[in-house]
Amino acid sequence: MKEEDWKDLPDPPYFFRRGIVFGHRDFGRIKKAIVQKKPWAILTGLMPSGKMHLGHKMVIDQIIYYQKVGADIFIAVADIEAYATRGYSLKEAEKLAMEEYIANYIALGLKPCNIYFQSKNDDVKNLGYLLGKKANWSEMTAIYGFNGSTNMAHIFAPLIQCGDILHVQLQKYGGARPTLVPVGIDQDPHLRFTRDIASAHRLFNVARAKDGRMGIFVKVDENVKELMDIAEKEGKKYGITERNDAYRAIYLDDANIDELDEALAKREQERGAYGFISPSSTYHRFMTGIMGGKMSSSKPNSAIFLTDTPDIARKKIQAAKTGGAVSLEEQRKHGGKPHECVIYELFLYHLIKDDKELEEIYNSCISGEQMCGNCKKMATNLMEKFLLELQERRKDAYDKIKEYVN
Structure with a gap:
């Protein structure tokens, strides 16, 4: 995108x-x-x-x-x-x-x-x-x-x-x-x-023909003349170059396809069609599971659930897969790989709102300045804060469910 x-x-x-x-x-x-x-x-x-x-x-x-x-x-x-x-x-x-x-x-x-x-x-x-x-x-x-x-x-x-x-x-x-x-x-x-x-x-299709001309085309076999009249009326806003009943087509100078399509959809619904x-x-993107792979509800150790206690979340974070080197010495020398790190992904997706702060963490990791233990500690603290606040708001939420469900 x-x-x-x-x-x-x-x-x-x-x-x-x-x-x-x-x-x-x-x-x-x-x-x-x-x-x-x-x-x-x-x-x-x-x-x-x-x-x-x-x-x-x-x-x-x-x-x-x-x-x-x-x-x-x-x-x-x-x-x-x-x-x-x-x-x-x-x-x-x-x-x-x-x-x-x-x-x-x-x-x-x-x-x-x-x-x-x-x-x-x-x-x-x-x-x-x-x-x-x-x-x-x-x-x-x-x-x-x-x-x-x-x-x-x-x-x-x-x-x-x-x-x-x-x-x-x-x-x-x-x-x-x-x-x-x-x-x-x-x-x-x-x-x-x-x-x-x-x-x-749909009753109509708005598209370019093989010869490059923009057109409104009637797709069905019933009430063709009436539908052609509707298409002609909508097409006049864009300039009609030809009405060809044999091909069930209204050719236009040009048109905003989305705008015209939406207008015709409303006209279809006025006639009782779906439109x-x-x-x-x-x-x-999918979030990576705590130990790698896909995060899944069916694998409790792969995911941090919104109803987890801070203590459970802490244990999962401590066990999480990181993009760190095999030793502190290697980490300082060669740096980490935040794009392979579950902890960094927690920052990216949920825990850090400020883009500049996130960039600083990324750069300090790849430069070897940041150690995995420090990131896990930061993630643990931020996750605890998030889960406790959510827990409090959830207490009030149960009483409001009927306002949402039909």
């Missing part, structure tokens, strides 16, 4: 400045909505199948920032997916989501928003089923690796996720508008699948 992609945002957040969010798909729509103060939404989800750790906090840090700059926040509790793929009952998933995740979200600073359970949201479930008409088995197996032994609930789960992402654009929830889904890069195939599903349900704008996405 280039600096030009985010530099115009209000008070650009650390996850952009530090390259934690490193890639995107169609983020320009979102930036434009933020800068121009136009309506937009964000959809994220939580899997209630383990305790909340620092890797999960990184996602909520993003959500909290976007909430401050005008996003309409939707958070899906993936209890159906937890039931289908992780073996949790819906009741177990609900308890875990409430006590472990939502309470921490509130304690971290999330303001009231739309948090819902998949199993209790008929709009999501119904939409997932209906959207499935534009998907086929070969596509699902290619993306998700399903085979003859995959249970049907698991097979249906990706369509429920499509329902999660796209239902926020139903008129009931605010209508067609840019929508952002922040995920890890491993979720990109699902975002592409959802974008394809959204596009497949989904393809969702945008950003991609963030």
